Amino acid sequence: MLTIKDLHVHYGAIHAIKGISLEVNDGEIVSLIGANGAGKTTILHTVSGLVKATSGTITYNGINLRTTPPHKIIDLGMAHVPEGRHVFSRMTVMENLRMGAYSLTDNEQIKQNIEMVFKSFPRLKERAKQIAGTLSGGEQQMLATGRALMANPKILLMDEPSMGLSPILVKEIFHIIATLHEKGITILLVEQNAKMALSISSRAYVLETGSIAMSGNAAELMEDDRVRKAYLGV
Amino acid sequence: MSVVDGLTLFIQQVINGLRVGSVYALIALGYTMVYGIIRLINFAHGDFIMVGAYSLFFTVPLMISAGMPAWLSVIIAVAVCATTGVLVEKLAYKPVRAKGTKMSALITAIAMSLFLENLAQTLFGANPKQVGTIFSLPMLLGFSGNTLLTILIGVVVMVGLSLYVKYTKGGQAMRAVSEDKNASMLMGINVNRIITRTFAIGSGLAAIASLMYIVQYNQVTNMMGTMLGLKAFVAAVLGGIGNIPGAMVGGLVIGIVESLSKAYISPLTGGIITSAFSDAILFGILIIVLLVKPTGIMGEKTGEKV
Numbered sequence: 001m002l003t004i005k006d007l008h009v010h011y012g013a014i015h016a017i018k019g020i021s022l023e024v025n026d027g028e029i030v031s032l033i034g035a036n037g038a039g040k041t042t043i044l045h046t047v048s049g050l051v052k053a054t055s056g057t058i059t060y061n062g063i064n065l066r067t068t069p070p071h072k073i074i075d076l077g078m079a080h081v082p083e084g085r086h087v088f089s090r091m092t093v094m095e096n097l098r099m100g101a102y103s104l105t106d107n108e109q110i111k112q113n114i115e116m117v118f119k120s121f122p123r124l125k126e127r128a129k130q131i132a133g134t135l136s137g138g139e140q141q142m143l144a145t146g147r148a149l150m151a152n153p154k155i156l157l158m159d160e161p162s163m164g165l166s167p168i169l170v171k172e173i174f175h176i177i178a179t180l181h182e183k184g185i186t187i188l189l190v191e192q193n194a195k196m197a198l199s200i201s202s203r204a205y206v207l208e209t210g211s212i213a214m215s216g217n218a219a220e221l222m223e224d225d226r227v228r229k230a231y232l233g234v
Numbered sequence: 235m236s237v238v239d240g241l242t243l244f245i246q247q248v249i250n251g252l253r254v255g256s257v258y259a260l261i262a263l264g265y266t267m268v269y270g271i272i273r274l275i276n277f278a279h280g281d282f283i284m285v286g287a288y289s290l291f292f293t294v295p296l297m298i299s300a301g302m303p304a305w306l307s308v309i310i311a312v313a314v315c316a317t318t319g320v321l322v323e324k325l326a327y328k329p330v331r332a333k334g335t336k337m338s339a340l341i342t343a344i345a346m347s348l349f350l351e352n353l354a355q356t357l358f359g360a361n362p363k364q365v366g367t368i369f370s371l372p373m374l375l376g377f378s379g380n381t382l383l384t385i386l387i388g389v390v391v392m393v394g395l396s397l398y399v400k401y402t403k404g405g406q407a408m409r410a411v412s413e414d415k416n417a418s419m420l421m422g423i424n425v426n427r428i429i430t431r432t433f434a435i436g437s438g439l440a441a442i443a444s445l446m447y448i449v450q451y452n453q454v455t456n457m458m459g460t461m462l463g464l465k466a467f468v469a470a471v472l473g474g475i476g477n478i479p480g481a482m483v484g485g486l487v488i489g490i491v492e493s494l495s496k497a498y499i500s501p502l503t504g505g506i507i508t509s510a511f512s513d514a515i516l517f518g519i520l521i522i523v524l525l526v527k528p529t530g531i532m533g534e535k536t537g538e539k540v
Binding site: 048049050069070071072073074075079080082086087088089090091095098099100102103147148151 | 403406407409410413414416417418419420421422423424425
């Protein structure tokens, strides 16, 4: 579905991504785990076109994403929930959801999608008219996820959805991710919370300073001594 | 002077203030919308009023000789100003924004302002030109009909813009882009298109402002936009730069302050400070706002939640 081959990304003189290859197959949850600054977010930004790659290929269902303008990517069925939520904080919850459906033109479809998001996140329905900036961190994460779902994505890129949330909310967010997956959405998940990420993933890649250090079946990685020492704190 | 006469004069001055204030408000909207979307003070914006005024100067006689109502010229003026705004953005600001810093964009804006002023002087000369009468209404309840119509146009445009920004998909996208360009792109919003549209709308508003100005003063010069632009800029800062309702309130407040200070400052200070100081008072407001509440009346700090 999504294939990245020999990707290199530079920020000025800094070589942030050093020849990474990875793939996400239809129906999988794939995690990218690794320390701060390993390049996880950069990979997602490059896939979405927010950051330009130096070399390498990124294809999604055969379409070259490196030459696709960022605002066209959502039309291909790929949505991105950015790190730090990035909800439109001065707009209402409802307006945020409508922006999520910006690429849709069918008003009936938009209405249905809003209902679908409200069903998954009842708290957003209660707060539909509230300004997004006044929501709690967990609610903002729900809004950012709901907003991405508004465009009926087939694949969801999720960047640090658990960041800054209390342990109870972290559980809730991962439960939501698992539910989305059951509904048939493929997920590429970036997480610092490696334990939670591995527990719901089918496969994972371990990133270290711009390169893939390890990859494989999530359950096996969880048993790997190096992974346990470095990322699971055991 | 009796109390009744004094009150009549006061109301008259407030109405005049609202008239000039609605001109400032429309111009301030252009500043604030562009600032909101690309964080640039478009110092050439004042000169778009001049472009609109020259457009009226040339098209009003054409309309009249074609037997059409003169006010239809404003449609052409809006198109001319919108095109000017979009061209300035595409040819000057966008390339600089891609390469340089905010400071280089700001300097480019000043350069565009000087360019437009000097281009107009070369093309049309430095002497003021009289624009034909666009509309002339009778007195209404003791007030100038033109003044009342000017205020009405201002109100209609401001209400229309507010509704557009609040309720339409395009207006909401404009707010989204002004807040977070990357997140907007992820939603599928073509950010460059929204920026272009913002310039077109902001500059189009300047054309309507020039109509409102011309109806009162009838004169066009290549430098007319400088002072108007600066005062509207003060209005935009007073209201909170980047904030659309703020620009409207700021414009009206500045208009009323200007009108009242012109009328009353000399008698109130026994002639020590004359009405010639009214501009100094306006710019004094800018300094006070920047010192006391840099975010303006309606501006608010929005912190990001983690």
